[in-house]
Amino acid sequence: MTDRSAVVTRFAPSPTGDLHIGGARTALFNLLYARHTGGRFLIRVEDTDRERSTASAVQAIFDGLAWLGVAADAEPVFQHTRIDRHREVVAELLAKGRAYKDFTIAEELEAERAAARAEGRVVRSAWRDRDPAEGGDRPFVLRFKSPLEGETLVDDLVKGPVRFQNKELDDLVLLRTDDTPTYNLAVVADDHDMGVTHVIRGDDHLNNAARQTLIYQALGWTVPAFAHIPLIHGPDGAKLSKRHGAQAVGEFAGQGYLPEGMRNYLARLGWGHGDDEIFTDAQAAEWFDIADVVKAPARLDWAKLNFVNQQYMRHADDARLTEMVAAVHQSRDVTITEAGRARLAAAIPLVKEGAHTTLELADLTAFTLLSRPVVLDEKSRKRLDSETLARLGRLHDHLNSEAQWDAPSLEAALRKFAEIEGVGLGKFGGALRSTLSGAASAPDLASALTALGKAESLGRLGDALSQPA
């Protein structure tokens, strides 16, 4: 016998496409609530529609969840494998007189739908009260026999008590003509059998909750607690779609966001804990409560996502970032030699403070992978007049005599050189930058020199000196 008091949550995606961030956030909330209560978090793939469900979509969802770091406490359940159980439940409903065979043909149904809409009422099948024997051997669906009177209360943990007049609730199809179960029947049966205590899902299901509640009651089952969380909208307030930049978690990964940054950002969308903005997974689990979930839909804000991700970039392990950034460079067809990789690794800790994403970090470190001689753009070339070149020649010798090749020492060396020359750093700083990184962006000079190393730095500087003016 399982412990009835323990919380069991679940994420139940339908495998018809990629994992959207809305779904990812729903999964995260389910996980956090399970962690918060010491309960269990399960995953169930809602694939009763065999036509629309694809293996690649199932994989895409699992990949998305894995990347985000949202793992279930048990092997995922595939809804289509439970079809016999679903039929059994429908048979029980039929035996109890809470379901009926509906022989209505498509045209009749359509006419009834039009009539119902015109009269402002819900669709009702004529077969609700007819003798099924009259249907003969024609094809039929099995519908739930919804009560015509009274009201059904969905005591939602997020929205509060929501009342539905039963006459507004139509008779759901439970079993299709081909004897396969529909979503509304399958969720109820599966959530019950899996011992789900808290159904946390998108609020597009709030209306279904009433009808599902009726099915639970007809079966004499305990109705789980419902928590319908608002959807995530695009920056313009409209439903999130392709034109907003990204919607699948895989796209965010591709745009250089860290999974931990994504988790933090997503957790703050529709939920808050006082003034806390950046927090650990452990803190999120400790603080997360459905009672604190916001009722209104939240908009995706790229600027804030960037900020949050930047915070995580700073604390991310340098070796890991080097790995990720190297992959970005490779995807941009930049060849990375062994020496180049070392320069890249050296540059990462020096520039990562200013990067919001690994893509930006790749931009900031691109100068380390330039091949010699560094190509100068027009603006850089103009800076190198004869006076400046002469000065850079003396700087080359000055740096060559530098024994300590680290940022503090180089910083001091550059200032010393400026002092010797009797000019400000600005007099040759820009020119030196050009010889080191061309048109590519680079960090402050001391850091750039440090990342490149003595040999490469002096080599690039020398290249510029020997280039025809």
Place this chain on the structure above:
RNA sequence: GGUCCCUUCGUCUAUCGGUUAGGACACCAGAUUUUCAUUCUGGGAAGAGGGGUUCGACUCCCCUAGGGACUACCA
């Protein structure tokens, strides 16, 4: 059309009848600075509208407006 949900700065949110309505991102200004960035300081910025209830409403109730979901033999 019907049913249901939602509505605090541009955005994410705090407030759970009594606050100069707080924080964060973004934005603007200034400081730092060899580019960009970082960092620091300061600033502007909100209770959709209208009725109630109350000594007192962002907070409770009603109406309106504006968004959204559902209304499939999809999930």
